[in-house]
Structure formats: structure tokens, C-alpha cells
Amino acid sequence: MSTQLDLQRLSIAANLANYGDRTAVAASNGVLTYRELAGRVEELGRRLGTERRLVALTAGNDVDSLVGYLAAMAAGHPLIxxxxxxxxxxESLVAAYDPDVILSSANGRTVLEExxxxxxHTLHPDLALLLSTSGSTGSPKLVRLSYENLQANAESIAEYLGITEYDRAMTTLPMSYCYGLSVINSHLLRGASLVLTDLxxxxxxxxxxxxxEGATSFAAVPYTFELLERVGFAAMKLPTLRYVTQAGGRLGPDLVRRYAGLGARxxxxxxVMYGQTEATARMAYLPxxxxxxxxGxxxxxxxxxxxxxxxxAGLEHGELVYSGPNVMLGYAQTPADLGLGRTVDELRTGDLARKxxxxxxxxxxxxxxxxxxxxLRVDLGQVERILADLGIQAASAGTDQGLVVAxxxxxxxxxxxxxxxxxxxxPRAALEVHSVPELPRLASGKLDYPAVLALAKPTRQHAPSSTNSGATPQDSVVKIFEDTLELTDISDGDTFVSLGGDSLSYVAASVRLEQALGHLPPDWHITPVGVLGARLEQPRPRKRRLFARLExxxxxxxxxxFLIVSTHIGFLHWQGAAHVLMAVAGFNFARFQLSGERMPRLRKQVASLARVIVPSMAFIGFAYLITDRYSLANIVLLNAIIGPEEVTTRSHFWFIEVLVYVLVSMTVLLALPWVSRAEKRFPFLFPLVLLAAGLLTRYEHFEPGIPHTPPIxxxxxxxxxxxxxxxILQRGAVSVLAALTIPGFFDNPARELTVLAGILLLLWLPSIPVPAGLRRLTVLLASASLHxxxxxxxxxxxxxxLSPALAVVASLAAGSAYxxxxxVAPTVIGRAKSRILSAR
Incomplete structure (x- = not known):
């Protein structure tokens, strides 16, 4: 049974000509005014016919797809x-719903397959649009949206965003995704412009x-912000940008705060917005x-x-329920559902919430x-049903980072x-499938989904291509990170920093990456594994070099x-190197320990602290047992606070103690929410404030070699x-601060010059050439410096x-062995635990 076209249509699409010669669309193949766009929409509407029919449109961010969508909406044809x-x-949805017409675009023209x-079909007069839930595809379950839903939500969005005819929106999201479509509807409603692009x-x-094009806005999902970090968005000059919208999943509070601060500046x-396809697009926004x-x-x-x-029942928080004119008519799972009217009046979101x-x-x-x-919202039950239809028993689990199927x-x-x-x-990279003899189950017989999730393991490695003759599978980025970070669950989106890398593991990882890549990008530690792996597959020339550059x-x-050990032994006399290392420790702390949200970052900082404290206490405890030079205060790294005065060697480990005190203090300080927010918002000003606080004690009496944390x-x-x-202005400011504050710290000008030179090198030179023959030795000494x-x-x-030179060499060798x-100890211990558990 058909329904006449004049019953319902979307006024956004039907009234395009009202905006006359204003620019409606800017695309790679030219500009369309609203009058021209209306003409093309009307022409395609005539081709679709005078009887309501079910239309399927395969849409990209191009003019033909936009015309196809608007033509169906203006003429009253329900659209998938x-x-x-x-x-x-x-293919799946055509088989499920058997549309009357399929629209697509090819070679710059609209293809109409009748x-x-x-x-x-029997088509309800209110039915306007059918969308997969939250942008997902492959499921016959579709959201039924009415003309009123589309119109009301567009008006609502345009109102709180304050969209006017002078706005121009970049299409960063697919038109087939409700979030991307809402950008189109809300801008066309107000006579604004669209900049269509798939870039x-x-x-x-x-x-x-x-x-x-003078764009004024763009829309982003959480992953978009990872990409913005990669391209240096914070430093871009975009004078016409008026606002950025975010939806499509939860964005971490730290990132919200950071980008809100960036926008304010x-x-x-x-x-920040919240929505579901079932509510047409948006249900909430954060002013x-x-x-x-x-x-949050x-x-x-x-x-x-x-x-x-x-x-x-049984939960602390209740379910969030939404009502409004944008709530869908209901779901469709078969063609018979297309004739239904409203079957829901409010939306039970499935989210637990509080006010x-x-x-x-x-x-x-x-x-x-x-x-x-x-x-994309993935229904874990639907995943299991797809496999059940193939006669395969399966259990699926997942997080917002990926899907695991047993x-x-x-x-x-x-x-x-x-x-x-x-x-x-x-994306294939977001999905893991594991074949198991039996699905894991609880004692009750129910599927054990945490056990399914625990099956996750790295299945993707970035093996080099045949053209990259200098690399082997063992040199892949994933393998390098596995070895240096002692991890096994590494995905393409991870970075060295997000995986918990710190200054102790940085050296080994950076050197192996440089060997594999042929060069080391300056931002490699915050570059995703997948991007580094792609660079590994690119051919690179092989040539012998007299010098190799190291960070x-x-x-x-x-x-x-080397200078510290040599000076202590008397092989040579060159003081100040330990204080250079303290500055390097601050440099590495900022690079590796400050990323991510507050609690994950805190866990990473504690883990990094443990990698300093545990080997230090273990060795000092050994020294306490075989000598009479140390006390229990040395073992627990509290000699500076409670150590006995009669122990003449009490300051041997002063550097370790001071470093631990500083790292603990900074970890505790940054655990405070307001401090964490301040550091994220003012990344350069924050350490300068700490520097100013430190300088309050810098001019106190300081006895070299004795632990005294504040002056250091x-x-x-x-x-x-x-x-x-x-x-350059910030580096210049730091250079001036170093030049003003270091002189006078010691009584030895040469010692002060060493500290100043070390900081200036760190500030102005990203890398330093070393003789190629000394490269491995330099890397080894840097990796083992603490030990x-x-x-x-x-x-x-x-x-x-016997020989000071021999004492230096033996000390370096013994420390490197430790x-x-x-x-290797954590790996050995982990394997032993696994064998014990397996035996049980």
C-alpha cells in the first residue's frame, strides 16, 4: 500500500530555495548556492517519482550524496x-529490507537504480529516515526517525550552538553517521554553509x-582529538574558528579541560555533547x-x-531516561516494521547517571x-548472533578500545x-578472535565474559616489508615495545608514553627504534605504534656513517x-655531572610522567618510582650485609632524614635519595585534582612556578655531597x-633563567659551567653526534646510569x-651487569609465576 507524497516531508530540505544566492555548499568541484542546490534536489525528486517509496542511499561527503538525501527528504520518500x-x-540491508530504489554516486553524477x-512496502506517513544505531553497520536493527524528529533536533542544536547564516561547517564525520548528519541538518536549517570534504x-x-573557506566549526569524536594532538592543533592559527563540538563517546575529563582552556585562549x-541515534542525534550538551x-x-x-x-535494583546509580520531540518512533528489524507508528515515547539510554x-x-x-x-556502538549480543547463524557458539566482550571474541x-x-x-x-585492528576448546563459564553455567576479555593478546605486529632489508620481524615496533616495556598487550593506537614508558626504558627503546627506522622522529615517544610501524615498512637507504646521532x-x-664515577675514583676531576642528571630527571619526568588522566597517570608514576626504589633498596641492602659502611636508614633511602651522624659514608647515595624525594613529592602534588588541572592548562608556566618555589631555598647554605632536597x-x-x-621565545626564557640562577650555586666556577652547559645542550640540541664505534657503549652507559x-x-x-682506570672500567661493567x-628479573619472575599457576 502506498502513501501520497503530500502527507509529510522535511521542511529543512523543502525550503532550501528560501535562502536564495547564499552559499550552501563548498566542495572540491565548486560552490553551490541554496537556489542551485534546491534546483538539483527538485530535479532528483522528480526522478524518484510521485509515489512514496523506500530509498536506500550510499552516502559519502560529496554533493551528489547530499542531493540524494535532501531529495528523498523533500519529496517524502523514507530513506535508509x-x-x-x-x-x-x-548488501546486508538491501537483502533485509528490499528497498524500492538505490541511490549512489559515481563519476560526479547520481546513479538511480530502480x-x-x-x-x-507499507510505509507509515511519519517515517522519514532509517539509521543504524550509533553509526554501527551490519545489523538489520534500524532506528526509525520521523520528520518531526529531524526537524526538532536540528532546531535544538542550532539554538544552543547559536548557528547563523554566517557559519560554515567542515564535514569531518560521515553523513551516514547521525552525528555527521546532524551537522548538515542544523546548518541548512539556518541558511549556513557546508564545506564538504572526506579529508x-x-x-x-x-x-x-x-x-x-573561512570555516567556523568542525565536529570531533574522541579519536579525532588524538589526531589533533599529532598534527599540533594547539599551535594552529585558525582565526575564523568559532567552536568545536565533541560527541561519539566519552572524552576524558583532562582532555575536555585542556581543549576548553585552549579554546578560551x-x-x-x-x-561537549551527549547523544544516541535513538534521539536523532543529541540529548545533552555541556555549556x-x-x-x-x-x-566529566x-x-x-x-x-x-x-x-x-x-x-x-541492586545498583548505586539509576538509569538515565530522556524524553523530547527528537525521540525515535521505535526500532525496525523487518520490512513489516516500516508501517508502524510510534512505539516508544521516551528513551531509556542504558546509561547509569547522576545529577x-x-x-x-x-x-x-x-x-x-x-x-x-x-x-561506533557495537552490540555484543549481535556479534554472538551473527556467529550463531553460522552454527558457531561464541562469547564476545570488549571495551571502548577493542572487541574480543571467543x-x-x-x-x-x-x-x-x-x-x-x-x-x-x-576496523579489523579493533577486533580479536580466539578459538578455544570450550567457552569459559561461571559456576552458574553463565558465560564468563571477564575471562573472554582476558584472552586479549597482541595479534598484530609491524613486520618490515621486503624492501626494508635492514629490519627483521624481531625489530618491529611492537616487538621493541614488548621487550623494553615488558608488556604483551600492545595495540596500534598505543604510544611509548601511554604504555608507561619512562626514562629508564626510554634509552633502549629509542636506540632500537632508530636502528629499525633509520632515523628517530623527535616525537616518537608520543607517536602511535601503528604510525611508527608504517614508517618501518618504508624503504630507507643503508650507508656507513662515521658518526651516529643520539638524543x-x-x-x-x-x-x-662516566664523570661521576671517574671523579669519585680520582681518575679525573670534573664535578657538576650529578646536578646535570637532576635536570635531566626533571626533563624526562615532564616527557614521560605527565600524560593521560589523573588516576592512570598516578599509577604510571608509582610504577616508575618502583623501578628506581626497588633496585636501589635491594643493592643497598646487599651492601649493608657485606660491609659495615651503611645503616638501615640507607636501605630505606631515609639517610638524609634519620641517618646517624657517625656514619662517615652516609652521603654515598645522596643522589638516589634526593631523586626519590623529589619524585614522590611531585607524584603526591599532581595527585591533587586542582594541581593536575593547573599543570594541564599551563604546561610551560607550571614548572616555572615550581622553579620559583625552588629558588626560595636555592641560596641557602649548601654543603656539596650532603642530601638536602630543597636546594636541588x-x-x-x-x-x-x-x-x-x-x-624559541620559551627556550630563550629558560636559557636566561639558567644563566641567572646557576652562577653562585657552587664555589667552583667550572662546576657551575658544567651544569649550565648540560642544561643548554638539553634545551637547544635535540641530538648530538657521537662516533659510530662508541654508540653502543653510550647507550649502555645511559641505560645503566642509575645502577x-x-x-x-x-x-x-x-x-x-691497583689502577684507577681499571677501577672505572670495572665499576661501569659491574653496574651495567646489575x-x-x-x-630480565621481572620477565623471569613472571614466567615462574605462570608455570606455578599452570601446575596448579
Missing amino acids: LLPADKPAAL RRPGTG SVVDPCFWDLFRR SGWDLF PRLAGTSP AIGVPVPGGAFRIDPV NADGLYEVVGRRSRFVKIVG VEGEHDPALLGKLLAQGIGL TSIVLRAVSI FWLFALGWAVARARH IYLVHWLVYPLLVE WALCS
């Missing part, structure tokens, strides 16, 4: 909107287009003025909408078995992974430990400021009378 780059989704002259934000051409607003103080909130309901929280003291709503968890991966019996995981990735629209901090660590702390803060100095400092106190007294022992 599908991504153009997912042919499997088109599958029957009329319609084979990624990592492409310089995207930003060239942004500036050329740069003249644009950040709108930009509150993003800095309530970064979803905000307030959109205009015209309302929330309530219904209690959930804070400021009246803002906060989502605290999920009630249902859904995960959102790269902006299949029972002997199956090909690679083949099933490819099938599932196509079926649900996920300056690595060279300084190696040279400093300012050097740590100075190294921190070096790491945060991003441009050499510990061990040399016991080694050199045995040999110094470093190697400490490096």
Missing part, C-alpha cells in the same frame, strides 16, 4: 542511509581548505563556560528535552552490553575476524655517569621547564690502588 565505503552493509516501479584532520590539505568554544570546572559531565538537556533518573550539585548530569557507567569503539571449537580466527569486521563495520638526554646521562629541587624544575619549552651509580661504591675500592639483571 548507508556509508558508501561499506559495501557489505549495503528496483521496481512502485513500492513493495582527515591529519591531512594538511584539510587545514588549508579550512582557512581558505584562542577565541573559540568547546561544546562551554562549564567545561573547565565540570569536564554531559551537561544539561538540549532545548525541548528532559531527563530523569530511574532507580535500578551533581550544579544541576549537571554525569554518566557513570553502562547497563547494557554495548561498547563504543571508534565512535569461538568454541576449531575455527579459523583470521577468517572469522574478517567476516565480523565487515559485518559490524569495525641529547641519552648522551648527557652516559657522559655524566630547582634544577629538577628547570629540566621540567626545558621539556615544556616549545618555541652504575649504586654499584660503583662497592667495586672501585677493591681496585683503585642493570641487565634487573631488566
Whole structure:
């Protein structure tokens, strides 16, 4: 049964001509005015016919797709909107819903495939649009949206964003995704312009287009912000940018706060938003003025909408329920459902929430078995049903980072992974399939989903291509990170810093990466594994070099430990190297210990502290047992505070103690939420404030070699400021501070010059050439510097009378051996534990 076209249509699409000669669309192939766009829409509407029919559109961010969408909406034809780059989704939904017409674009023109002259469906007069839930694909379950839903949500969004006819939005998201479509609807509603593009934000051409067209906004999902970090968005000059919107998953509070602060400084607003396809697009937004103080909130309901929280038995928080004119008509799972009217009046979101003291709503968890991966909501039950239809028993679990599926019996995981990735629209890298003899179950007989999730393991390694003759599979980025960080679960989106890398593991990782890549990018430690792996596969020339460049901090660590040991032994006399190492410690702390959200960052800092404290206490405890030179205070690294005066060698380990005191103090300080926010918002100013505080004690009486934390702390803060100095003015300011504060710290000008030179090298030279023959030795000494400092106190007294030079060499060798022992110990212990557990 058909329904006449004049019953319903979307006024956004039907009234385009009202905006006359204003620019509607800017695209790679030219500009369309609203009048011209209306003409093309009307022409395609005539081709679609005078009887309501079910239309399927494979859409990209191009003019033809936009015309196809608007033509169906203006003429009243219900539309299934599908991504153009997912042919499997088109095939699946065409088979499930049997559309009357399929629209696509090819070679700059709209292709209309008429599958029957009329319609084979009963179509409810309110039905306008059918979308996969939250942008997912591969499931026959679609959201039924009405013309009122689309119109009301566009008006609501345009209202709280303050969209006017002078706005120009970049299309950073697919039109087939409800978030991307809402950008189109809300701007066309107000006669604003769209800049249609499929370019990624990592492409310089995207930003060239942004500036050329005078764009005023773009939309982002959480992954977009990772890409923005990579391209240096914070330093970009975008004078026309008015606001950035974020949805498609939860953005970490630290990132919300950081980008809100960046926007406040740069003249644009950040709108954090919350929505679901079932609510057409948006249900809540966080007013930009509150993003800095309530970064974890979803905000307030959109205009015209309302929330309530219904209690959930057995849970602390209730379920968030939304009502408003944008709530869907209901779901469709078969063609028969297309004739249904409204079957739901409100939306039970499945999210657990609370309302804070400021009246803002906060989502605290999920009630249902859904995960959102790269902006796509995946129904874990649907994954299991897809495999069940193939006769395969499966259990699926996942997080917002990836999906893990266990299949029972002997199956090909690679083949099933490819099938599932196509079926649900996920990137293959976000999906793991494991074949198991039996699905893990609890004592009750229910599936044990935590056990399924625990199956996750690295299945992707970046093996070099045949053209990269200098690298082997063992030199892949994943393998390097596995070895140096002692991890096994590494994905393409991880970075050295996010995996918990610190200054102790940095040296080994950086050197092996340089060997594999042929060069070391300056930002490698914050570059995703997948990007580094792609660089590994690129051919690179092989040539012998007399000198090899090493990062300056690595060279300084190696040279400093050699000078420290040699000076203590009397082989030569060159003081100041230990204080250079303190500045390097601050430099590395800023690079490796300050990323991520507050609690994960705290765990990473504690783990890094343990890698300093445990080997130090273990060795000093050994020294206490075999000599009479140390006390229990030395073992627990409290000699500076409670050590007995009669122990003449009490200051041997002063550097270790001071370093631990400083690291503990900074870890505790940054655990305070307001301090953490301040550091994120003012990354360069923050260490300067610490430096100023440290300088208050810098001019106190200081006896060299005796532990006294406050007078040394300012050097740590100075190294921190070096790491945060991003441009020449900031580096110049730090240089001046170093030149003003270091002189007068010691009574020895040569010692002061050493410290100043070390800091200036760290500040101005990213790398230093060393003779190629000394490269491995330099790396070894830098890696083992902490352990050499510990061990040399016991080694050199045995040999110094025989030969100071021999004592130096033996101390360096013994310290390096202790470093190697400490490096392999965790792996050996872990394997032993695994064998014990397996035996049980």
C-alpha cells in the first residue's frame, strides 16, 4: 500500500530555495548556492517519482550524496542511509529490507537504480529516515526517525550552538553517521554553509581548505582529538574558528579541560555533547563556560528535552531516561516494521547517571552490553548472533578500545575476524578472535565474559616489508615495545608514553627504534605504534656513517655517569655531572610522567618510582650485609632524614635519595585534582612556578655531597621547564633563567659551567653526534646510569690502588651487569609465576 507524497516531508530540505544566492555548499568541484542546490534536489525528486517509496542511499561527503538525501527528504520518500565505503552493509540491508530504489554516486553524477516501479512496502506517513544505531553497520536493527524528529533536533542544536547564516561547517564525520548528519541538518536549517570534504584532520590539505573557506566549526569524536594532538592543533592559527563540538563517546575529563582552556585562549568554544541515534542525534550538551570546572559531565538537556533518573535494583546509580520531540518512533528489524507508528515515547539510554550539585548530569557507567569503539556502538549480543547463524557458539566482550571474541571449537580466527569486521563495520585492528576448546563459564553455567576479555593478546605486529632489508620481524615496533616495556598487550593506537614508558626504558627503546627506522622522529615517544610501524615498512637507504646521532638526554646521562664515577675514583676531576642528571630527571619526568588522566597517570608514576626504589633498596641492602659502611636508614633511602651522624659514608647515595624525594613529592602534588588541572592548562608556566618555589631555598647554605632536597629541587624544575619549552621565545626564557640562577650555586666556577652547559645542550640540541664505534657503549652507559651509580661504591675500592682506570672500567661493567639483571628479573619472575599457576 502506498502513501501520497503530500502527507509529510522535511521542511529543512523543502525550503532550501528560501535562502536564495547564499552559499550552501563548498566542495572540491565548486560552490553551490541554496537556489542551485534546491534546483538539483527538485530535479532528483522528480526522478524518484510521485509515489512514496523506500530509498536506500550510499552516502559519502560529496554533493551528489547530499542531493540524494535532501531529495528523498523533500519529496517524502523514507530513506535508509548507508556509508558508501561499506559495501557489505549495503548488501546486508538491501537483502533485509528490499528497498524500492538505490541511490549512489559515481563519476560526479547520481546513479538511480530502480528496483521496481512502485513500492513493495507499507510505509507509515511519519517515517522519514532509517539509521543504524550509533553509526554501527551490519545489523538489520534500524532506528526509525520521523520528520518531526529531524526537524526538532536540528532546531535544538542550532539554538544552543547559536548557528547563523554566517557559519560554515567542515564535514569531518560521515553523513551516514547521525552525528555527521546532524551537522548538515542544523546548518541548512539556518541558511549556513557546508564545506564538504572526506579529508582527515591529519591531512594538511584539510587545514588549508579550512582557512581558505573561512570555516567556523568542525565536529570531533574522541579519536579525532588524538589526531589533533599529532598534527599540533594547539599551535594552529585558525582565526575564523568559532567552536568545536565533541560527541561519539566519552572524552576524558583532562582532555575536555585542556581543549576548553585552549579554546578560551584562542577565541573559540568547546561544546561537549551527549547523544544516541535513538534521539536523532543529541540529548545533552555541556555549556562551554562549564567545561573547565565540570569536564566529566554531559551537561544539561538540549532545548525541548528532559531527563530523569530511574532507580535500578541492586545498583548505586539509576538509569538515565530522556524524553523530547527528537525521540525515535521505535526500532525496525523487518520490512513489516516500516508501517508502524510510534512505539516508544521516551528513551531509556542504558546509561547509569547522576545529577551533581550544579544541576549537571554525569554518566557513570553502562547497563547494557554495548561498547563504543571508534565512535561506533557495537552490540555484543549481535556479534554472538551473527556467529550463531553460522552454527558457531561464541562469547564476545570488549571495551571502548577493542572487541574480543571467543569461538568454541576449531575455527579459523583470521577468517572469522574478517567476516565480523565487515559485518559490524569495525576496523579489523579493533577486533580479536580466539578459538578455544570450550567457552569459559561461571559456576552458574553463565558465560564468563571477564575471562573472554582476558584472552586479549597482541595479534598484530609491524613486520618490515621486503624492501626494508635492514629490519627483521624481531625489530618491529611492537616487538621493541614488548621487550623494553615488558608488556604483551600492545595495540596500534598505543604510544611509548601511554604504555608507561619512562626514562629508564626510554634509552633502549629509542636506540632500537632508530636502528629499525633509520632515523628517530623527535616525537616518537608520543607517536602511535601503528604510525611508527608504517614508517618501518618504508624503504630507507643503508650507508656507513662515521658518526651516529643520539638524543641529547641519552648522551648527557652516559657522559655524566662516566664523570661521576671517574671523579669519585680520582681518575679525573670534573664535578657538576650529578646536578646535570637532576635536570635531566626533571626533563624526562615532564616527557614521560605527565600524560593521560589523573588516576592512570598516578599509577604510571608509582610504577616508575618502583623501578628506581626497588633496585636501589635491594643493592643497598646487599651492601649493608657485606660491609659495615651503611645503616638501615640507607636501605630505606631515609639517610638524609634519620641517618646517624657517625656514619662517615652516609652521603654515598645522596643522589638516589634526593631523586626519590623529589619524585614522590611531585607524584603526591599532581595527585591533587586542582594541581593536575593547573599543570594541564599551563604546561610551560607550571614548572616555572615550581622553579620559583625552588629558588626560595636555592641560596641557602649548601654543603656539596650532603642530601638536602630543597636546594636541588630547582634544577629538577628547570629540566621540567626545558621539556615544556616549545618555541624559541620559551627556550630563550629558560636559557636566561639558567644563566641567572646557576652562577653562585657552587664555589667552583667550572662546576657551575658544567651544569649550565648540560642544561643548554638539553634545551637547544635535540641530538648530538657521537662516533659510530662508541654508540653502543653510550647507550649502555645511559641505560645503566642509575645502577652504575649504586654499584660503583662497592667495586672501585677493591681496585683503585691497583689502577684507577681499571677501577672505572670495572665499576661501569659491574653496574651495567646489575642493570641487565634487573631488566630480565621481572620477565623471569613472571614466567615462574605462570608455570606455578599452570601446575596448579
